[in-house]
Amino acid sequence: MNVTPYIFWFLSVWALFSALMMVTSRNPVYSVLWLISTFFAISGHYILLNAQFLAVVNIIVYAGAIMVLFLFVIMLMNLNKETEPQKNRWLKLVGALAGGCLLLVLVAALKDAELKSQQAMVGAGSIGLIKVLGKELFTRYVVPFEISSLLFLSAMVGAAVIGKKEITHQNS
Amino acid sequence: MPINYYLFLSLALFTIGMVGVLTRRNAIIIFMCIELMLNAVNLLLVAFSKMHHLKNLALNASVGTDGQLFVFFIMVVAAAEVSVGLAIIVMMYRNIHSVDIQFLNRLKH
Amino acid sequence: MFSFPNIAYFIPLLPLLGFLVNGLGRKHLSKGAIAWIGSGVLALAFAASLVVFLNLPSGGPTLLNAFDFIRIGELRIPFAFQLDALSSLFLLIITGIGFLIHVYSSAYMHEESAEHYGRYFAYLNLFIFSMLLLVMGANYVIMFIGWEGVGLCSYLLIGYWFRKPAYTQAANKAFVMNRVGDLAFLIAIFWLIARTGSVNFVDLPAALSSLSSSDITWITMLLFVGATGKSAQIPLYTWLPDAMAGPTPVSALIHAATMVTAGIYMIARSNLLYTAAPLTLNVIAVIGIATALLAASIAIRQNDIKKVLAYSTVSQLGFMFLAIGAGAYGAAVFHVMTHAFFKALLFLGSGSVIHAMSGEQDIRRMGGLKKVLPITYFTFLIGCIAIAGIPPFSGFFSKDAILLSAFLKSPILYGVALFTALLTAFYMFRMFFLTFGGTFRGTDEQKHHLHESPLAMTLPLMVLAVLSVIGGWVGIPELFLHGGERLIEFLSPVIPVVEGHAISHSTEYLLMGLSTGLVLSVIFFAWTRYRQYRSEESSAPFARLLENKWYVDELYQTAIVQPLHRFGGWLRSFFEPKIVDGLIQGVGRSIRYISQQIRLLQSGQTGNYALWMVISIVVILSIQFFVRK
Structure with missing residues (x-):
């Protein structure tokens, strides 16, 4: 008995449910928690696809670092209340409708694509392993890798500059 | 697994993120929705890579x-983007004491 | 250069030069210089015309091509002059009588200040220039240029004393009435171009074959409507009596040498077309005789000396159109010529009378002028006899030719025409006796002022009187003189002689005797009636009707002018502010409204922009995937 489809369906429903809860939660803190839940589901998908490296990175970077950063900011601003003013009901409806239409259009466009017979390799293959990816990363993709370190540096500087209080403002 | 399933799952997640943005x-939740959309794309990239x-x-x-390395780079960029974006949100909060994008209507002027 | 045919260029150029010099230099030149320049150019032009006339080759016309006036595709309209019997005859009339009128004007207008004097002579020269252009043009377009120029100059000269609103009104009336006819003329030209691709007179015989009979009828009808405007026929004649507002020499110019003869000339020019359109000829004959009768009946009860002459001109023009309608173009041209002599004489004579009477124009206040104005009296008498048609004066021959042609066409036309001729004799001599006979009825002040006019005025009168006597001899019928009808023969290259005078000599004698006898008796009747002045205050409805000119002016006023005024008022008060402004402001308002609505899209809300972005992506993807399959 092949258990893979069941795992896939379970993870998919989990991811969608968590995403919906994230969007609909009034409290930002709950949103963050539901998003982390979504990320875990997606990491589960990665493992199912035998992409262990990405699964682990996803959990560490996204669910761990980034979402904690979000949570931190929310806590800092004391926004953990259901204080968010609601948008105009019509605007909400239109937004949801527009999103629904986009989904509908894309699904309708892609359902007849030639991909129908294609399969994604599940639970096998070695390309998702850190050994293979690392070799690629440090050979063919070494330049983008190094440039990404520069990106981090500039992001760090930018965040520091934006985040610090304005000195001139203080002086005056 | 058929690639179609991954495709539609990704589309669903992406659209949920988009509806959240709309x-x-x-501002913080909108930001999180954008992260969700990025993740939806990541999932699809991995699925296509395996295909x-x-x-x-x-x-x-x-x-x-290649596909998986793209995901890796997207995560890198997302991390940088979040750090800068959250800094901007913090500054915005400091200035207008709100993170409501309704007040960010300066584009009109 | 100074030989035939190139000398013909000088004929229109000289008056143009005079116009420019007098017009531009009117503030610097003295009156004497202005008069000399104005009259001098005309004398030279007359000399040039004489050269052209004497050197005219028999047979076909001489064409002078200056340059191409219009060249559009196949259509080529040259700026060309055509010299032939008809145009050279008109050249002589225009420049000759024009010269005499210029000389006369130099004395008559002496009261004017130098600047206005210069303006007056500049207008006169321009008038002559336009008329020469009209006559010399080798195609309808050049003719039309002169045609419009004549209309313009008549407007300028009728409104010469522009400070009086009534005079400018008369000028406007003349201008507008002429426009009506001009429009028809213009349409006829376009029609001709559309059908034949040529407007040259020399191409007319060829064009005739390519035109359908309905085309010819329409073109000739439209040309005739144009002619009714210029030549003052029903229904467009009312401007001519009002044109008396201008100085008297101008009236003489308009009535004798220029302007009103343009219509006759144009139709005589197009006689080939008209001969091919019998329907139009019938219409012309009826209109002509109706105009003649109507104008003559009005003239009986007019008391303004110039008005009487004006209506007599309308009536005489009616005679000319009657001749045209009867197919006797030669007779019409003949009458144009003799009429030019005696009408110029009569107008200048009346000007002399008015001059002597210090501006008085009412014949009821004149009388007994015979003794104080002997030259004027004598010449005026000759003019009256000439117009009445007593042999051997010029009017007799031309009028007789017309009556004869009318008789050949239809005895009814002849009867009416004869009756009109009798009316003519009656009103002319009524005016004559009231003016010169009896005793003086004006004020004492006028009586003291009475004097014969200076030589510059009486000399043209005498010349014209001589011409009025002998002018008709060029057209003495075959009946009296073997080798007569020289004029018809002279004109035969342009106006083919119609053979078939199926009329016996005895009948011709009878008709002439009848008309002469009747005219003489009518003159006698007028003498008995008006030898001594008596008040004509008659309340008979018919007399009142005549006195008020059949109420035609009032009819036009209520039927055309008033509705147009009301229509204009309606346009101004309703159409302009509501519809036109409404449309224009509506465009502005709607754009403003739409912009205001579209502006709401620019909310400045990033969320909205994102929403629009998504909607746009949906639309673009839909088109990409589903529409463009």
């Missing part, structure tokens, strides 16, 4: 690594 007013791998396995044992 319907919420809290590609399965298809061309006979030719090259390491085919399909």
Whole structure:
């Protein structure tokens, strides 16, 4: 008995449910928690696809670092209340409708694509392993890798500059 | 698994993120929705990478690594983007004491 | 250069030069210089015309091509002059009588200040220039240029004393009435171009074959409507009596040498077309005789000396159109010539009378002028006899030719025409006796002022009187003189002589005797009636009707002018502010409204922009995937 489809369906429903809860939660803190839940589901998908490296990175970077950063900011601003003013009901409806239409259009466009017979390799293959990816990363993709370190540096500087209080403002 | 399933799952997640962007007013939640959309794309990239791998396995044992490395780079960029974006939100909060994008209507002027 | 045919260029150029010099230099030149320049150019032009006339080759016309006036595709309209019997005859009339009128004007207008004097002579020269252009043009377009120029100059000269609103009104009336006819003329030209691709007179015989009979009828009808405007026929004649507002020499110019003869000339020019359109000829004959009768009946009860002459001109023009309608173009041209002599004489004579009477124009206040104005009296008498048609004066021959042609066409036409001729004799001599006979009825002040006019005024009168006597001899019928009808023969290259005078000499004698006898008796009747002045205050409805000119002016006023005024008022008060402004402001308002609505899209809300972005992506993807399959 092949258990893979069941795992896939379970993870998919989990991811969608968590995403919906994230969007609909009034409290930002709950949103963050539901998003982390979504990320875990997606990491589960990665493992199912035998992409262990990405699964682990996803959990560490996204669910761990980034979402904690979000949570931190929310806590800092004391926004953990259901204080968010609601948008105009019509605007909400239109937004949801527009999103629904986009989904509908894309699904309708892609359902007849030639991909129908294609399969994604599940639970096998070695390309998702850190050994293979690392070799690629440090050979063919070494330049983008190094440039990404520069990106981090500039992001760090930018965040520091934006985040610090304005000195001139203080002086005056 | 058929690639279609991954495709539609990704589309669903992406659209949920998009609807969140369109319907919420809290800048932080909108930001999180954008992260969700990025993740939806990541999932699809990994799925396609595996599809590609399965298809061309006979030719090259390491085919399909590109897609996964793209995901890696997207995560890198997302991390940088979040750090800068949250800094901007913090500054905005400091200035107008709100993270409601309804007040960010300076584009009109 | 100074030989035939190139000398013909000088004929229109000289008056143009005079116009420019007098017009531009009117503030610097003295009156004497202005008069000399104005009259001098005309004398030279007359000399040039004489050269052209004497050197005219028999047979076909001489064409002078200056340059191409219009060249559009196949259509080529040259700026060309055509010299032939008809145009050279008109050249002589225009420049000759024009010269005499210029000389006369130099004395008559002496009261004017130098600047206005210069303006007056500049207008006169321009008038002559336009008329020469009209006559010399080798195609309808050049003719039309002169045609419009004549209309313009008549407007300028009728409104010469522009400070009086009534005079400018008369000028406007003349201008507008002429426009009506001009429009028809213009349409006829376009029609001709559309059908034949040529407007040259020399191409007319060829064009005739390519035109359908309905085309010819329409073109000739439209040309005739144009002619009714210029030549003052029903229904467009009312401007001519009002044109008396201008100085008297101008009236003489308009009535004798220029302007009103343009219509006759144009139709005589197009006689080939008209001969091919019998329907139009019938219409012309009826209109002509109706105009003649109507104008003559009005003239009986007019008391303004110039008005009487004006209506007599309308009536005489009616005679000319009657001749045209009867197919006797030669007779019409003949009458144009003799009429030019005696009408110029009569107008200048009346000007002399008015001059002597210090501006008085009412014949009821004149009388007994015979003794104080002997030259004027004598010449005026000759003019009256000439117009009445007593042999051997010029009017007799031309009028007789017309009556004869009318008789050949239809005895009814002849009867009416004869009756009109009798009316003519009656009103002319009524005016004559009231003016010169009896005793003086004006004020004492006028009586003291009475004097014969200076030589510059009486000399043209005498010349014209001589011409009025002998002018008709060029057209003495075959009946009296073997080798007569020289004029018809002279004109035969342009106006083919119609053979078939199926009329016996005895009948011709009878008709002439009848008309002469009747005219003489009518003159006698007028003498008995008006030898001594008596008040004519008659309340008979018919007399009142005549006195008020059949109420035609009032009819036009209520039927055309008033509705147009009301229509204009309606346009101004309703159409302009509501519809036109409404449309224009509506465009502005709607754009403003739409912009205001579109502005709401620019909310400045990033969320909205994102929403629009998504909607746009949906639309673009839909088109990409589903529409463009």
